[in-house]
């Protein structure tokens with residue numbers, strides 16, 4: 001008999017994330033209420049030090065699943081719970097959480113790196129990367145020093161650090177995005193093709209950073225378009241298959 005979410009977090013100190021029976025149906029209101037089943041019945045436990053790589057064909061629902069885990073999409077079915085070590089609370093349910101609890105989880109617990117950087121106009125690269133540390137109360141000098149070290153490791157040229165990344169190349173923006181996503185050492189990391197626009201050398205550097213995060217105990221769920229990176233970072237794979245696609249018009 002499956003244990004309840006409550007019991008599983010109390011019984012297992014290493015459990016960071018539990019998703020049970022996650023489904024997502026989109027309703028396209030602008031297009032006659034057509035419904036698209038993107039995801040059906042996906043369950044996943046992730047423990048500290050694990051990197052679960054999502055695999056499956058394009059359209060299988062990999063990105064949709066990650067967005068549900070981050071609380072960007074509200075799952076249509078199922079429950080998602082994430083351990084919150086900082087609070088006395090044992091875990092928080094993303095699926096039933098108030099917006100302020102979701103924001104709290106994102107600040108302290110769950111980091112998300114998407115394929116594209118959401119550029120904030122006029123904010124320098126160095127400030128953008130240091131910001132997750134500053135918002136967690138790290139001293140400004142230390143935050144900037146750590147941001148500089150990570151940008152250097154990711155081969156982002158120093159002359160770019162004072163500039164806003166709006167004009168950067170795709171690969172430069174992606175490395176800034178990765179630096180921002182990894183700098184705070186979130187205990188749970190969700191990575192959606194973070195290496196898609198990188199050359200082989202920078203892809204390897206990112207893979208090393210992901211392995212380091214895993215080895216310090218982060219629980220990671222990721223999507224990677226190339227097999228080399230998957231092989232380096234994965235401790236396990238979860239295959240998603242497109243649900244028997246019911247695409248129904250309501251009338």
Ligand SMILES: Nc1ncnc2c1ncn2[C@@H]1O[C@H](COP(=O)(O)OP(=O)(O)OP(=O)(O)O)[C@@H](O)[C@H]1O
Pocket residue numbers: 026036037038056057058059060061062063064065
């Ligand atoms: N916001 C949305 N509104 C409507 N349909 C969506 C939305 N997001 C995703 N979908 C649909 O859900 C399905 C799964 O998409 P998703 O982006 O999760 O696939 P994926 O496995 O990440 O694919 P890829 O490997 O191409 O990135 C697709 O059919 C897509 O059209």
Ligand SMILES: [Mg+2]
Pocket residue numbers: 062063064
């Ligand atoms: Mg995707």
